[in-house]
Amino acid sequence: MTEPTSTPRRPLVIGYGNSLRRDDGVGWHVAQALAVDPRAADLEVLAAHQLTPELAEDLHRATVAVLVDATPDAPPGSWQVLRLSPAAQSPGGASSHACTPQTLIALARQLYGGAPPVALVAVGTACFDDGDTLTPAVAAAVGPIVDHVLELAAEGW
Template identity: 35%
Template sequence: MDGAGRIVVIGVGNEFRRDDGVGWAVVERLAEPGFPAPALTGVGLAFSDGDPGRLIGTWRGASLAIVVDAAHAHPGCPGRVHRLEMARGELAASSAASSHGLGLGEAVELARVLGWLPERLVVFAVEGEDSTVGRGLSVPVQNAVASVVDRVRREILRHRAVLRGLSA
């Protein structure tokens, strides 16, 4: 579905590096049968390894792209959630950094240069505790998943309300 109103939620990470899989865990929860359907009707759900080209390809043409990723912060507080919103083609600075070599900032900058940014980009970055090889989230990060899922749902509802207001 292209054009105005297209919404995509992208879980970034690696489910085999413990807390780095938080983005995937959020998208998996959103995809569960029985999840409050009205909020997610027509919403694209995607998984990404964080490669800037694949991120850009997933959000290109969206009116709203929500990215969920693990982050490292110093000092850290595992499970703490940061919300960042792109303003005028730049991602607001945060004390949390992506857990990937090339970060989301690079993807945003490349998309800006190419003219392929979504109209709105919201990032939920969850501070991780354990990025060692293995499966399963640490307790603080697992406890944050439900909160992030709810915040993503509210973000989608708020965006759709704005779009309805503009088209009325």
């Protein structure tokens, strides 16, 4: 309702995390970098604290979606891409404050009739302490992750 229905569909990138918890904010930092990157001019880029139900409509409108989040379960600065197939997701629970990528896909499908292919870029981290800076290994990975996200968004798989 906040954007005209004629808004052209385009790739969506959501980088999310708590930017005041050091590496937890790596997704947010990636989104910030993309927001000023001329190569991302044709993308819709959102930086968020966390995924919320309101993002389901953005997801529904997108041609493809790339989510970028932190994970404590991988070496700092490494990343892996998980391709989430909408058909394979179960709804799960959804709260007003946060939801998982799978729940967001389910909400988009259930409420708006469909969701695009979604990739999750899970970035390995070292530290979730208070602070607004990334640890060196994670900070060094932001640039290459931006490049990779642009490739993923361009694929339109």
